[in-house]
Amino acid sequence: MxxxxxxxxxxxxxxxxxxxxxxxxxxxxxxxxxxxxxxxxxxxxxxxxxxxxxxxxxxxxxxxxxxxxxxxxxxxxxxxxxxxxxxxxxxxxxxxxxxxxxxxxxxxxxxxxxxxxxxxxxxxxxxxxxxxxxxxxxxxxxxxxxxxxxxxxxxxxxxxxxxxxxxxxxxxxxxxxxxxxxxxxxxxxxxxxxxxxxxxxxxxxxxxxxxxxxxxxxxxxxxxxxxxxxxxxxxxxNPDTIIAYHSRLKTIIDEEAKLDYARHQGIEEGIQKGIQEGLVQQNKQIAQKMIAKGKSDEEIQDLTELPLEEIQRLRLGN
Structure with missing residues (x-):
């Protein structure tokens, strides 16, 4: 054929x-x-x-x-x-x-x-x-x-x-x-x-x-x-199909752009959160060393900017 x-x-x-x-x-x-x-x-x-x-x-x-x-x-x-x-x-x-x-x-x-x-x-x-x-x-x-x-x-x-x-x-x-x-x-x-x-x-x-x-x-x-x-x-x-198709395609692209933006925002927020948590852990370690050296709560707080309650918990070994 x-x-x-x-x-x-x-x-x-x-x-x-x-x-x-x-x-x-x-x-x-x-x-x-x-x-x-x-x-x-x-x-x-x-x-x-x-x-x-x-x-x-x-x-x-x-x-x-x-x-x-x-x-x-x-x-x-x-x-x-x-x-x-x-x-x-x-x-x-x-x-x-x-x-x-x-x-x-x-x-x-x-x-x-x-x-x-x-x-x-x-x-x-x-x-x-x-x-x-x-x-x-x-x-x-x-x-x-x-x-x-x-x-x-x-x-x-x-x-x-x-x-x-x-x-x-x-x-x-x-x-x-x-x-x-x-x-x-x-x-x-x-x-x-x-x-x-x-x-x-x-x-x-x-x-x-x-x-x-x-x-x-x-x-x-x-x-x-x-x-x-x-x-x-x-x-x-087909003109009707083409119009509906391009409208649907635009919607899909817009939705994917929003989803991609949200994902990137989530990643950046996660990185920032990770950095902040890392700094807090680092300051806790510094505070523990200062406690071991007999430094006062005020001295530790001035250097690490940790809350006083957190410093006192570290003194108790919590």
Whole structure:
């Protein structure tokens, strides 16, 4: 079959698929259902789950039970032909609450299945997939999968009815692995789709030509990858999508700037606190030496500027 070349518009016009709005436009749209199914099967194949043949997209907002509870709209939720729920989240920044937020999202999605009058045995497996644009774990693997295990035997809890499965895909590790030529994207379907996500980095204002060159070769053999690239280009030229995308991108950059500023402030405050604590300890040591030499409280206080109560505690050996 003859295939058209991937490139139609300038590559620098392509939107970054790691921006959650763009990701959802491509993978969370009923018109692109076949693309989503292939992508999900590529992620879930290593856990031995049934091949997904059909998905139903679910629009769901998690609202808190109390006024102060956080409200969250999940990125993409699908229900498979087996009834399993899958939540896919694009995570751009590590806000140091990743694990708790993941478990919160999973638990709410799992519990919300149980409507009034239903019994617990009707609860179906719920899967969370986090695609992270940062390094989260210390392992070398870019794709980590978690279940419930017994500590010593490593036996999975209720393997015949495994209701909890959480995936983490770390894009930075993936790209490092690919650039070290440790992946064969011709044989690894997941690698192809992750290359698609990694080709554009809007925050760094970069497009990776080496990834594009690889995708161009892969698309000749992968009809769904070609379809995804065509849809990506259409989205990147849609005026409404472009306006919403740039608005979302600006919000993300502003939020990351605030987070970065807060971190640096925290580091500087920590350094200053450490310096102050170091000076206090140093003055205490000086005071102890002066006490041993029989110096008066006034002399010690004049030199060290320690409170009188502190000097008296040091005299008592506290």
């Amino acid at each position: 003859n295939r058209k070349a991937l490139k139609r518009i300038p590559l620098n016009k392509l939107i970054d698929l790691k921006i959650d709005l763009a990701f959802k436009q491509l993978f969370g749209n009923d018109k692109n259902k076949e693309i989503t199914i292939v992508f999900l099967n590529a992620i879930l194949q290593k856990t031995g789950r049934n091949t997904i043949k059909e998905v139903l997209f679910i629009n769901k907002e998690l609202s808190g039970e109390h006024l102060e509870d956080k409200e969250s709209r999940l990125d993409i939720i699908v229900r498979t032909q087996d009834g399993e729920l899958i939540n896919i989240e694009m995570q751009l920044s590590n806000e140091n609450d990743m694990m708790k937020r993941t478990l919160y999202y999973w638990s709410r999605l799992f519990v919300d299945q149980l409507s009034r009058g239903k019994s617990y045995h009707t609860l179906l497996p719920t899967i969370t997939i986090n695609i992270c644009n940062f390094t989260f774990f210390k392992t070398i693997h870019y794709h980590s999968t978690y279940h419930l295990f017994e500590n010593q035997s490593l036996q999975r809890l209720a393997p015949q009815d495994d209701v909890l499965e959480i995936h983490f895909i770390e894009m930075t590790k993936f790209l490092q692995t690919w650039r070290k030529e440790q992946l064969n994207s011709l044989d690894d379907i997941l690698a192809r789709w992750l290359l698609l996500l990694g080709m554009v980095d809007a925050r760094k204002q970069k497009v990776y030509d080496d990834i594009y060159n690889e995708l161009e070769v892969l698309a000749l053999k992968d009809e769904r990858l070609q379809q995804a690239f065509d849809t990506w280009q259409e989205l990147s030229q």
